[in-house]
Amino acid sequence: MNDEQTFADTIAKDQRVEPRDWMPEAYRRTMIRQVAQHAHSEIIGMQPEGEWITRAPSLRRKAILLAKVQDEAGHGLYLYSAAETLGADRGDLTRRLIEGRQKYSSIFNYPTLSFADVGVIGWLVDGAAICNQVPLCRSSYGPYGRAMIRICKEESFHQRQGYELLMTMMGGTPAQREMVQDAVDRWWWPSLMMFGPPDDQSPNSAQSMAWKIKRHSNDELRQRFVDMSVPQAEALGVTLPDPELSWNAERGHYDFGTPDWDELKRVISGDGPCNAQRIAHRRKADEDGAWVREAAAAHAARKAGTRS
Numbered sequence: 001m002n003d004e005q006t007f008a009d010t011i012a013k014d015q016r017v018e019p020r021d022w023m024p025e026a027y028r029r030t031m032i033r034q035v036a037q038h039a040h041s042e043i044i045g046m047q048p049e050g051e052w053i054t055r056a057p058s059l060r061r062k063a064i065l066l067a068k069v070q071d072e073a074g075h076g077l078y079l080y081s082a083a084e085t086l087g088a089d090r091g092d093l094t095r096r097l098i099e100g101r102q103k104y105s106s107i108f109n110y111p112t113l114s115f116a117d118v119g120v121i122g123w124l125v126d127g128a129a130i131c132n133q134v135p136l137c138r139s140s141y142g143p144y145g146r147a148m149i150r151i152c153k154e155e156s157f158h159q160r161q162g163y164e165l166l167m168t169m170m171g172g173t174p175a176q177r178e179m180v181q182d183a184v185d186r187w188w189w190p191s192l193m194m195f196g197p198p199d200d201q202s203p204n205s206a207q208s209m210a211w212k213i214k215r216h217s218n219d220e221l222r223q224r225f226v227d228m229s230v231p232q233a234e235a236l237g238v239t240l241p242d243p244e245l246s247w248n249a250e251r252g253h254y255d256f257g258t259p260d261w262d263e264l265k266r267v268i269s270g271d272g273p274c275n276a277q278r279i280a281h282r283r284k285a286d287e288d289g290a291w292v293r294e295a296a297a298a299h300a301a302r303k304a305g306t307r308s
């Protein structure tokens with residue numbers, strides 16, 4: 001078998017493509033694109049909730065939030081390592097992010113206005129992330145699929161802490177309940193947009209599904225997320241801000257309204273409420289950390305010199 005046949009055979013048999021294996025250049029480029037975007041999302045995703053660490057209402061909430069934000073840093077680093085197995089350079093990926101040449105998830109361009117947002121991010125944003133990422137555990141590229149297993153376990157804890165926070169607030173004062181409802185109203189539609197454009201406007205889906213990088217389409221996963229979230233909203237006692245939401249017995253799924261796809265396009269192209277702030281913060285962190293990278297590289301070079 002030649003290289004191309006071996007690759008096709010690996011995919012057909014549902015086996016993993018590993019870093020040492022031959023792969024088509026387009027497969028490598030697609031994997032780097034998705035893994036890098038995913039890593040950038042985790043790193044930029046630390047910012048919206050990170051803003052609340054110093055303002056958490058109790059020591060317990062602060063400890064939980066700190067642990068969650070640290071987990072996201074870990075996911076980002078883990079994913080950059082997966083991208084490196086494809087030949088990508090971590091510094092180059094960061095430069096591309098800062099220069100706006102690579103994307104990160106639209107969801108992290110919305111502001112966190114109250115502590116209820118921390119709970120809603122856990123419930124809805126981590127919930128959507130899990131829905132999207134559980135099938136990615138079976139993604140055809142080995143290092144990415146294996147990274148997803150650990151990441152999904154941690155995201156499940158994140159979702160539970162968010163839901164528990166919201167349950168606590170819903171059992172509190174009318175003002176606390178209003179804060180939760182307000183946060184749900186603001187985050188519901190952007191959470192649905194996390195799954196990407198509708199299938200008929202998703203240029204990458206067909207090839208990514210043929211290569212078994214993606215296992216389900218954007219719309220399939222969005223539907224799964226809606227079906228999962230409606231009973232959770234009922235148990236919580238909040239209203240999801242969609243008048244078209246209703247159970248469709250024939251389909252066995254909830255019908256729901258259409259997200260504002262123009263808004264998604266605007267946010268992806270850099271014109272969301274917080275895009276400039278998020279990138280400016282990331283740029284500053286990169287500049288502030290430059291001396292550490294330089295010192296580490298100098299130390300490594302000196303050690304290598306001593307050994308030889």
Ligand code: FAQ
Nearest residue numbers: 038041042045104105106129193194195196202203204205
């Ligand atoms: N935001 O053809 P498709 C997290 C881009 S979870 C920004 O459908 P594809 C955990 C897309 O890249 C969030 N861009 O693309 C956490 C493409 O652009 P390109 C991260 C979007 O790849 C929780 C173009 O639109 N999760 O961080 C978005 O087949 C809480 C056309 O789209 C992942 O990255 C969007 N929402 O499907 C952290 C999961 N949607 O590259 C902190 C892995 C689409 O051609 C707190 N990624 N685009 O220039 C995926 O599953 C896929 O890449 C999709 C997009 C589903 C996101």
